[in-house]
Amino acid sequence: MTDDRQTEDRRTEEEQIVESQTDQGGTEERDTEDEQTGGDRIEGVEQAAQVGHSDDDALLPELVSHLRDHRTPLRQQWAERITQAHLLSSMTAQEVFSEATSVYDNYVEVLETGSVQALQHYARDLSERIIPRGVETHEVIGIVLLLRDVLARSLFEKYREDFELLNRVLDAYEPAANRIANTVAVSFVEQRERVIRDQQDALVELSTPVLQVRERLLILPIIGVLDTVRAQQLTEQLLHGIRVHRAKLVVIDITGVANVDEAVANSLVDTVTASRLMGADVIITGLSSEIAQTLVTIGVDLSKMHTVGDLQGGIEEAERQLGFRVLKVPDEG
């Protein structure tokens, strides 16, 4: 009995399975039908996209050849716009024209190949050439944007009959042009920053010479702006100089320091204190009358510091303390 029931159950189960399978099959069929119809629609869209895409693909070379064909007038127009906008005023007309030519060719080439690397390289090269001539960032960005405008204008001219086509042409042109403008601007700014960094490094290296003028006497002429970082660096160099030269006296000359504020004065006091800890006394020279007045006005206490009017006086005082005596040799005969 139980077997029968079970077989019955099984049968019904099987039937159910078969039914459900057929059901599934039915739905599957329906699904595939749906997919097919949907697929048709999608394909239609894709086809349209492909048409548009292949169109765009075709557009860019067309655009490039247009720009190549009209190279001379467009370049001329661009150079004129540059002159009108008073950009690159530090360069001669001929230089502007030759740079314009190579920028133009590079520009078109990047539009054609889509590779910005060559342009990056060129932009870096260009920056290297024109930065020392005082060309500003706004000028570089300005000329690239002008070129972009000139070319866009010529495209308007060419495709104005067909608005749809013009739209597609601009779709292809604008992102590429923007990328180019971006690349040139970034390369220029990077190059500029690199130049500034190099100059800063050179300045830091050169800015604080610690010089020995007599046995155990150092001079430290400070020129330029003294900020906290530089004061720190200067103190470090001085302390090492004291150790290396076994200095007993240091003359710090601040004739060349344009501005002494409270922070600078305090860092000088620190320098003197640190030098004393190393066993070297410090004489400060070259306090101008303005600086002396400023220091008194802002209330910096320099009473513990030994100051002498000018560098000569400072060195003479130091020689006296160290026991040197400078004698003038009388003229012979």
Place this chain on the structure above:
Amino acid sequence: MKGDGAGTDSSPLPASILSQGSNLIVSIHAALDDEQLLRLQRDLLDLVGEKRSRGVLIDVAALDVLDSFAARTLGDLAYMAGLRGARTVVVGITPEVAMALVRLAVRMPLTQTALDLEEGLAWLGS
């Protein structure tokens, strides 16, 4: 010249006190903790009286760190030794230590400093 044990307390100090002529030369070999610093101060002041020293030289060249407590203790030591009749000079402060002391605004106003042992002895002899 005669070597002298630094202290009678438990561990030996990483510092030695040498007597040379009328001067005491203290050479610190490694960083001292606060307790050891105070012990050094006590031992040294005792010795100044015992040896009737005229000068004390403290060499800190081996130290690459000198904290504010150590700096103050050395300053105090110089002052106390002065009260007992001995001039004190601290020598061998490295550029790094000097910068750190200045940055921490630690002042050793009453302490004479010199570049190294030679300079310090020259100052004591003068």
